Amino acid sequence: MSHRIAVVGSGPAGLTLARVLHRHDHPVALFERDPAPDARPPGGTLDLHEGTGQLALEKAGLLTGFRALSRPEGQAMRILDTAGTVLRDWRPRPDDRANPEIDRGQLRDLLLGPLDVRWGRDVTRVEPGTGDGAVVRFEDGRQESFDLVVGADGAWSRVRPAVSPVTPHYTGVTSVETSLDDVDTRHPDLARLIGDGSVAVYGVNRALVAQRNSGGHVKVYAQFRAPLDRHTNRDPADIEAVRSSLLALFDGWAAPVLDLLRHGTAFDHRPFHTLPVSHTWTHVPGVTLLGDAAHLMPPLGAGANLAMLDGAELAESIVAASGPGDLDEAVRAFEERMWARAARWAKITTAGLERLVGPDPAEALALFDRVQPS
Ligand SMILES: Cc1cc2nc3c(=O)[nH]c(=O)nc-3n(C[C@H](O)[C@H](O)[C@H](O)COP(=O)(O)OP(=O)(O)OC[C@H]3O[C@@H](n4cnc5c(N)ncnc54)[C@H](O)[C@@H]3O)c2cc1C
Missing domain, CATH: 3.50.50.60 (FAD/NAD(P)-binding domain)
Known part of the structure; x- marks a missing residue:
């Protein structure tokens, strides 16, 4: 039955x-x-x-x-410090099928x-x-x-x-998400920085992560500790205001890393909640x-x-x-x-x-x- x-x-x-x-x-x-x-x-x-x-x-x-x-090549992961120095550059073996991206x-x-x-x-x-x-x-x-x-x-x-x-409940961490299109043609330096997979930069109470998707599309996540309403009350449609507030938040980080935010298109606020x-x-x-x-x-x-x-x-x-x-x-x-x-x-x-x-x-x-x- x-x-x-x-x-x-x-x-x-x-x-x-x-x-x-x-x-x-x-x-x-x-x-x-x-x-x-x-x-x-x-x-x-x-x-x-x-x-x-x-x-x-x-x-x-x-x-x-x-x-x-x-x-499978999308499993590659590079870690930089905020000055842009590469600290880790991990690449999967060609036959590594443990965690492929889709x-x-x-x-x-x-x-x-x-x-x-x-x-x-x-x-x-x-x-x-x-x-x-x-x-x-x-x-x-x-x-x-x-x-x-x-x-x-x-x-x-x-x-x-x-x-x-x-x-x-809110975790205390908010992520603002943006994207880059056609990265290999339009932003070849960033394409090299990101490689086949992801690049992550960790600072004090904040992080920037960029992940390659298929077709030259890249998603960038700016993550930081903030009260729930600190950034969510800014109109995400006001792209330039969000961009400058993020650039101020990540002030002092290496220029190629900040380019991930400078070239981002629209911005989406995602406060992280958990059960x-x-x-x-x-x-x-x-x-x-x-x-x-x-x-x-x-x-x-x-x-x-x-x-x-x-x-x-x-x-x-x-x-x-x-x-x-x-x-x-x-x-x-x-x-x-x-x-x-x-x-x-x-x-x-x-x-x-x-x-x-x-x-x-x-x-x-x-x-x-x-x-x-x-
Ligand atoms: C930025 C980010 C990156 C992430 N990266 C990863 C990752 O790399 N790997 C990983 O494993 N997880 C990742 N996650 C987590 C992952 O996205 C979620 O855990 C996953 O999507 C949960 O799947 P779900 O089907 O339970 O819920 P959802 O994906 O949220 O799907 C819920 C569906 O229900 C529908 N729905 C909602 N309300 C109603 C309603 N009232 N009536 C009818 N339909 C409704 C929605 O429209 C939606 O289609 C990430 C999450 C975020 C935010």
């Missing part, structure tokens, strides 16, 4: 869940607030790890497709494949435990019932209140969470990987419970597994953010030396 499954959100978590269910011919209703897949810029590049994101793609039957699109848009399209997403369906709330299952309510006043509603709707989840009263390191809840039949909705943590290379593995594992649990198994027991067991794994990574990434955007840049370098294979 197939259960009636609703997934709210078509990010990495929701898409992987739906895609693995689809692979097992299990029906699923996937609701997404965005009106179309390309309604928003998809964001930067993601490195997918062998034991998590790539494992999830394997469960979805998409590992070969990933390998064709991903950039553009988010490419990953989304790979996962989307044949899925029938219900675009433009904005969920306002979920009510568990009615006679006919959990009820999903939409912005337009409609409602539908399901045996299981999965909140894969990210940091500001509308499904979360059905199981947990917890909301994200508590060990966010759990008393199990609620008919509703669960995964990905950022369940375990939002600092963006240090784990969130999308965990979100995808959550999605793949929950899908397999649902499929297994579609035989004689019990769906509710399967979801409970999945939650226990997800909570334990997420807590481990939340601890690591929370400590990592303290070091990478902290008072002592030597700590950032020490962290790099600890995690990077030599």
Whole structure:
């Protein structure tokens, strides 16, 4: 018997869940607030790890497709000090497939494949435990019932209140994101500085990171400790005002590093919020969470990987419970597994953010030396 499954959100978590269910011919209703897949810029590049994101793609039957699109050379990482001196210049071996990079848009399209997403369906709330299952309510006043509603709707989840009263809190670190296009032709010096992968510069309580995406596109992240409203109250549309405030904040850093900000196009403010390191809840039949909705943590290379593995594992649990198994027991067991794994990574990434955007840049370098294979 197939259960009636609703997934709210078509990010990495929701898409992987739906895609693995689809692979097992299990029906699923996937609701997404965005009106179309390309309604928003998809964001930067993601490195997918062998034991998590790539494992999830394997469960979805998409590992070969990933390998064709991903950039193993994008794992390269260069670290500079604020004077522009190269402190580390790490390059992967040609056969290194541990954490290749892929553009988010490419990953989304790979996962989307044949899925029938219900675009433009904005969920306002979920009510568990009615006679006919959990009820999903939409912005337009409609409602539908399901045996299981999965909140894969990210940091500001509308499904979360059905199981947990917890909301994200500000970490004290804000990132302002900008981009460079056609970097090899328009900014060859910056292209050389960034190389095939990423360049990171760590100063006191601030950092600048630039990451190469495909097609000569580069994303630049200026990260710093600041009160929540310090930069978010500046109109991001006022590009030159944001640029000069960032240049003032990173004053004294080497000119080629500051060029990453001087040549940036639009600016986007992203204060980093997180959920508590060990966010759990008393199990609620008919509703669960995964990905950022369940375990939002600092963006240090784990969130999308965990979100995808959550999605793949929950899908397999649902499929297994579609035989004689019990769906509710399967979801409970999945939650226990997800909570334990997420807590481990939340601890690591929370400590990592303290070091990478902290008072002592030597700590950032020490962290790099600890995690990077030599
Ligand atoms: C700057 C930055 C860099 C990062 N880099 C990495 C990295 O290198 N590696 C890594 O693993 N992770 C990285 N992360 C973290 C990663 O982006 C997230 O952990 C991941 O996207 C979480 O996936 P998700 O599917 O749970 O949520 P999301 O990606 O947030 O997707 C949620 C989806 O739900 C939809 N939605 C929201 N509300 C509703 C609603 N009410 N109704 C219907 N739909 C709704 C949204 O439109 C969205 O499509 C980074 C994050 C940031 C901010």
